[in-house]
Amino acid sequence: MATSAVPDLVVLGSGPLGLGSTGDFDSALLRTDADTDVVVRVPGNDRAAGEQAIELIALQAMTAGIRSRLSFDIPVVIGQAPASPGRVVVSEFLPGFHVPAEHVPAGDGVATSIGGAIAAIHSLPASFVTDIGLPSLTAAQCRNEALNVIERAASTRRLPEAIRQRWSEAAHDDALWQFQPTVINGTLSAESFLITDHEVGPIVSGVVGWSGLRVSDPARDLHWLTAAPEAAEDVFAAYRASCTRTPDRFIRQRALLHAELELARWLLHGLDTRDQGVVEDAVGLLDGLVDSVLGKLSAPINPQAEQVLAVSEVEKLLTRTPATTPSSAQIGMETDAYDFDEEGEFSDSTSGHPEADTGPIELPDLGEDPASEDGTGSGSEDKTPETR
Structure with a gap:
């Protein structure tokens, strides 16, 4: 062949x-x-x-x-x-090895290189995406996509009311959605990054899986970090330092929302394909999430809320993942995986499954990260060689 x-x-x-x-x-x-x-x-x-x-x-x-x-x-x-x-x-063939999200080490090296790689993608000119007819969404359209997922999940009668309310409050918070869309890969997960050893340490040498390329919410490329508790802070710090634009102030909160919405997409996929095993898994994960947030919903889910989500709670939130299932994050030419978002012709994926304690979708402000409307452009590692 x-x-x-x-x-x-x-x-x-x-x-x-x-x-x-x-x-x-x-x-x-x-x-x-x-x-x-x-x-x-x-x-x-x-x-x-x-x-x-x-x-x-x-x-x-x-x-x-x-x-x-x-x-x-x-x-x-x-x-x-x-x-x-x-x-x-x-x-x-692109050489390199993968580091699973939960094993991405903190500090300089894999984490900082990943942050810089994501920033480089988000700094690409939008014109090369729009010129070939791939999707280009406004911030309002990105919010409408999230609302559509919530409404579809709620219509199944399997979405707990506490979670529907949590997500709806975030989706309707205007401040959360004031951002400049950028070029995104759209299917990023830890498995997207090929790592090689370099004289300065392990670095990202390749990125695979580009079926979700579009202009959209940059937070979509960061939501998988909920499954990387050791490295998330350093990835975000490197991302902010490497961006040619100042990342919007609430990008981490939207990333968390997008990660939780993967549970809804997983549920919808199970229903659409009539896979009862997937449906039961999604329902169980949603029940686990509601157990985590009950008692913490008195404060509204919005960026101005005084109650914020502790870093330790974020780390616990999405440690369960339908591990990018037979589907690990993307269907790319280089990585076999499943796209959880079945909503449209150009859909993205990746997964993050909540577990353990969580609060409202609020993250602490980790340094100065003011809102901006501008946009442009080693620990335990799995060193299984990648046959790209």
């Missing part, structure tokens, strides 16, 4: 990809006669084929000029051919 996509390709050997298979793609690592490695991937279902098509558009739009703005590599497609469903796609 790879030679149908790259006719002059001479394959000397093959092996499995480091992440294994989730059923979304058939994939393999190939060694060529040029002593280089390439990755071949074929979608296993129509949904994966749709995500693959979007990612191909996104990667092809990333010109040399766009890529030069990034300090890390992104996949380069070297050939493709029709398949059923979708296409056979051959891309260059």
